[in-house]
Amino acid sequence: MIAKNAEAAIIAKGLAKTYDKEIEALKGLDLEMRKGEVFTLLGPNGAGKTTFLRILCTQLMPSKGDATILGDSVVNNPTAVRENIAMVPQDAMAYSNFTPWDYAYSFCLLRGMDKPTAKKKAEEAIKAMLMWEMKDRPAQSMSGGEKRRMLIAATIASDAPVMMLDEPTSGLDAIGRRNVWSNLRERAAQGKTIILTTHMMDEAEMVSDRLGIINKGELVTIGTTAEIKSKVPFKYRVIAPESAIDQSSYSEVTKIGDRLVVYLKDYQEAVQLVSEMLKKGVQAEASPVTLEDAFVRLAGGDIDEIGQEAQK
Ligand SMILES: Nc1ncnc2c1ncn2[C@@H]1O[C@H](COP(=O)(O)OP(=O)(O)O)[C@@H](O)[C@H]1O
Numbered sequence: 001m002i003a004k005n006a007e008a009a010i011i012a013k014g015l016a017k018t019y020d021k022e023i024e025a026l027k028g029l030d031l032e033m034r035k036g037e038v039f040t041l042l043g044p045n046g047a048g049k050t051t052f053l054r055i056l057c058t059q060l061m062p063s064k065g066d067a068t069i070l071g072d073s074v075v076n077n078p079t080a081v082r083e084n085i086a087m088v089p090q091d092a093m094a095y096s097n098f099t100p101w102d103y104a105y106s107f108c109l110l111r112g113m114d115k116p117t118a119k120k121k122a123e124e125a126i127k128a129m130l131m132w133e134m135k136d137r138p139a140q141s142m143s144g145g146e147k148r149r150m151l152i153a154a155t156i157a158s159d160a161p162v163m164m165l166d167e168p169t170s171g172l173d174a175i176g177r178r179n180v181w182s183n184l185r186e187r188a189a190q191g192k193t194i195i196l197t198t199h200m201m202d203e204a205e206m207v208s209d210r211l212g213i214i215n216k217g218e219l220v221t222i223g224t225t226a227e228i229k230s231k232v233p234f235k236y237r238v239i240a241p242e243s244a245i246d247q248s249s250y251s252e253v254t255k256i257g258d259r260l261v262v263y264l265k266d267y268q269e270a271v272q273l274v275s276e277m278l279k280k281g282v283q284a285e286a287s288p289v290t291l292e293d294a295f296v297r298l299a300g301g302d303i304d305e306i307g308q309e310a311q312k
């Protein structure tokens with residue numbers, strides 16, 4: 001039994017999933033998501049993000065543990081859970097002859113809205129996804145990004161108190177991504193709880209109130225971007241050619257090809273290193289540590305895997 005918590009929208013306790021008796025996709029996750037926040041699950045491919053969301057949206061039973069959504073258990077009361085959630089799955093296929101209007105409007109009717117309310121919500125959501133001009137275009141004539149935005153519009157139109165989006169911005173261009181982010185933030189400001197997944201650090205940093213980093217089915221850390229960054233003992237990074245730096249002078253250095261990323265405690269140290277480089281006639285760049293730096297360190301240095309993620 002999971003105790004109710006007024007501020008919590010979702011409470012997962014010991015959530016585990018093993019596929020085919022051997023693939024441990026989730027190894028017992030404890031996680032709490034609050035009402036009215038944008039919470040991002042961040043992790044590389046195969047981390048267990050989709051598995052976690054599929055359990056929350058009652059498509060998949062956990063092997064162990066349980067989660068509640070607004071007090072209802074996904075294991076014992078999935079029907080009640082479904083009343084409160086709307087979901088954009090990772091690999092959702094759009095019906096080829098459905099239009100954005102068909103999707104958003106019928107989704108609202110299915111959720112029990114009367115026709116005038118359904119019309120209003122569908123119109124709002126389609127406009128919010130910048131699709132009003134193409135509201136009557138069938139999915140078969142749309143690009144991948146347009147189909148994705150159509151499915152997001154339907155979920156937003158649903159007006160569900162908890163919305164879950166599995167990699168919602170994959171395949172979207174920069175403008176589409178920013179528009180999705182700002183819409184999710186607006187909905188959270190209206191009191192909706194938004195759960196999304198991504199493997200993109202910049203997205204997690206931009207859109208989340210809090211985030212949970214997961215790797216190999218385990219929670220690595222949880223908090224705001226600033227809290228997570230503060231868990232690493234460095235504030236700045238300087239990127240410079242390997243040949244120009246005496247590595248033995250620095251405690252934390254990452255090699256990326258012929259370049260080094262040197263991690264430094266404070267701004268003074270960063271400025272000092274950059275000016276040394278300039279004196280040598282070498283280009284060097286200082287910036288605050290990123291979420292990616294924190295992730296690499298906290299996740300135990302799966303740099304190859306994360307490097308590949310960053311290139312996608
Ligand atoms: N239906 C399935 N059957 C067997 N293994 C699966 C299935 N779905 C996912 N997995 C495995 O579980 C792990 C986590 O997958 P997933 O939750 O999709 O990760 P993510 O969404 O973070 O990329 C991966 O190792 C994946 O190969």
Ligand SMILES: [Mg+2]
Nearest residue numbers: 049050051090
């Ligand atoms: Mg996934």
